[in-house]
Amino acid sequence: MPDGESTVYGKIxxxxxxxxxxxxxxxxxxxxxxSDFVNECEYFAQNxxxxxxxxxxxxxxxxxxxxxxxxxxxxTEKSNLLATFNYVKKLNNVDSSRIFLFGGSQGGLVTALAxxxxxxEVKGMALYFPAFNIxxxxxxxxxxxIPETYDFWxxxxxxNFFASMKDFDPFEHIGSFSKNVxxxxxxxxxxxPRTYIDRAIAAYQHADLIVYPNDGHGFTPDTAxxxxxxxxxxxxxxx
Numbered sequence: 001m002p003d004g005e006s007t008v009y010g011k012i013x014x015x016x017x018x019x020x021x022x023x024x025x026x027x028x029x030x031x032x033x034x035s036d037f038v039n040e041c042e043y044f045a046q047n048x049x050x051x052x053x054x055x056x057x058x059x060x061x062x063x064x065x066x067x068x069x070x071x072x073x074x075x076t077e078k079s080n081l082l083a084t085f086n087y088v089k090k091l092n093n094v095d096s097s098r099i100f101l102f103g104g105s106q107g108g109l110v111t112a113l114a115x116x117x118x119x120x121e122v123k124g125m126a127l128y129f130p131a132f133n134i135x136x137x138x139x140x141x142x143x144x145x146i147p148e149t150y151d152f153w154x155x156x157x158x159x160n161f162f163a164s165m166k167d168f169d170p171f172e173h174i175g176s177f178s179k180n181v182x183x184x185x186x187x188x189x190x191x192x193p194r195t196y197i198d199r200a201i202a203a204y205q206h207a208d209l210i211v212y213p214n215d216g217h218g219f220t221p222d223t224a225x226x227x228x229x230x231x232x233x234x235x236x237x238x239x
Contacts, residue, residue: 003057003083006076009034009064010054010084013045014093022098022123022235023050023088027081029105029131031060031155036104040228047232050094056080056107061155070149070158074134074165077110078117085118097123100235104128105191105217112174112200119177124238126182126231129189129217132174132196135165175203182208182234184227186215208234 001008011034015021024044026037034053041051056077057067065080081101089096100123103111108130115125146162181204185197201207210230215223 001054001083001087003080006057006080007066008054008057008080008084010052010087011041012088012091013041013051013053015045015048015050018093020093020095021048021050022100023052023091023094024100024102024126024231024235025081025084025088026051026053027077027101027103027107027111028053028056028059029103029107031153032104032107033060033062034064039224040231043228044232049232049235050088050091052084052088054080054084056110068158069155071160072157073161074106074110074113077107078114081110081114082117085114085121089121096121098238100124100126100238102126102128102231103130105131106134108132109134109170113170115177116174119179122177122179124180124182124235125177126234127184127200128219128227129185129192130183130197130200131192132170132200133192135168135170138162138165171199171203174200175205178205180206180208180234180238182210182231184210184212184219184230186217186219186223187211187213188216191217 028036034055037053044051055063055065057065058069058072101111108127212223
């Protein structure tokens with residue numbers, strides 16, 4: 001899918017029969033990959049949804065999309081998602097009035113930001129352990145100046161990843177989406193503090209939180225099954 005001069009790779013899973021279906025677009029986390037959500041996409045397609053999972057441009061060392069990791073920011077990822085949304089809503093077998101956006105971790109933050117820009121066209125949003133803490137985490141990490149590149153968790157990031165968030169508060173840019181939101185979170189999450197999840201829930205007019213007491217940042221296989229069942233139930237209940 002084109003996004004300006006960039007190309008976003010996406011894999012789409014379709015229900016077996018012809019017809020128009022609701023859709024869900026799934027966004028991976030930091031240094032993730034579209035294949036992270038294969039099980040979810042297959043499950044949703046089997047249950048009557050067109051499911052699309054993407055690679056953010058420069059979002060991973062394994063990305064199938066164009067772009068360098070040193071050019072990636074949460075804002076380039078937001079642009080990638082919006083380009084994907086505009087592509088998916090035009091598919092012949094997609095009911096454009098019933099498109100859901102989904103993201104995990106950094107992809108959850110990106111999804112929340114993108115949803116605000118297409119709020120009237122999005123039916124609902126589901127987030128796994130969304131990392132609303134990312135700007136705060138990095139804000140004070142470079143008191144003597146931001147380096148041109150920085151290696152973090154297996155990814156070489158560029159200066160603009162940090163500079164673009166220096167004065168950015170995500171909570172000033174979410175909350176106007178007035179439809180139902182579903183957030184799923186592990187109580188043992190060592191990456192995203194619960195306080196950020198609670199602030200996000202409070203920011204939305206209609207948000208439900210499901211907490212898995214024994215899970216962390218990334219669900220166990222058993223919890224992943226429960227979580228996707230919850231997401232499917234949520235999507236089917238949005239009228």
